[in-house]
Amino acid sequence: MAMEGSTINSEDFTVGCLLSIKTTLGEEFDGQVITFDRPSNILVLQEGSKPGPKRNIRFLKANYIKELSFLGQAEDPLDIKKCYIDLHRLQAREELAVRQAEADAERIGVGVTAEAQSIFDALSKTYVSLSLLLWCYISLLASVLCF
Template sequence: MDRISFLDVTVAQEGSKQGPRRDIRLLNASYIKEFSFLGHGEDPLDLKKCYIDLNSLQTREELALRQAEAEAERIGVGVTSEAQSIFYALSKTLPVRWDKTVIVVMNEVRVSSPYVADSVYGGTPAANERVKKVLEFERKRLLARSS
């Protein structure tokens, strides 16, 4: 692995693959506590042969940002860890999202704190019943897991 350091970033080329494509990692140098120089490999980083596909990098960055934003939307703000666990459990079988501290299921049924069957309201009677059943099952599972 060859390294070139500049501006608190370390560039690492991994392995020696055939052809013009290489695996290159950009690392925040301030997180590196120590490293050992083992010597140059048979194929050192040749900047004349190295290229970076900026379009591919930008696409990967945009995808990573969208995934991070989607994951952040799945985290409730101002809710207990139990409420978050219930949200994750419901999300395995039903489409859910947060509306502040209320779990919105299937865009119609709402589950408010303390996130029990009596806290379920809205939606069609069938959807409401389905959410209550899933919620009761998940609460039993969480209770069994904690004891």
């Protein structure tokens, strides 16, 4: 069952249904409906049908749907029994991202030009490598002189 963009309504987006979608931007993909938010007119889809722990989620404004084909109905994509989130791993990723953002923020100069900042960034990458190389050289030299 194919539908044109002008005849699409929110009843076409029931949770779990499998759709083939063509957008007004020329993209074509298949996905399973996770939810549809009426006030914002946003459709949330889980792309592909391959089983596995990683899935692509797409948020699509329904206005951008050019053609829609119903492929079938599947079980609820958000079945709690089949979902597993490793909270410890997620928290570790968050902490790492926060530390990285803080380190990146510390390297940004105040009141400097963009050119000066880019020079500093390039030198800081080189400096880290040179300082490690220098440390290795000094350690090697110290071990040779001690014997």
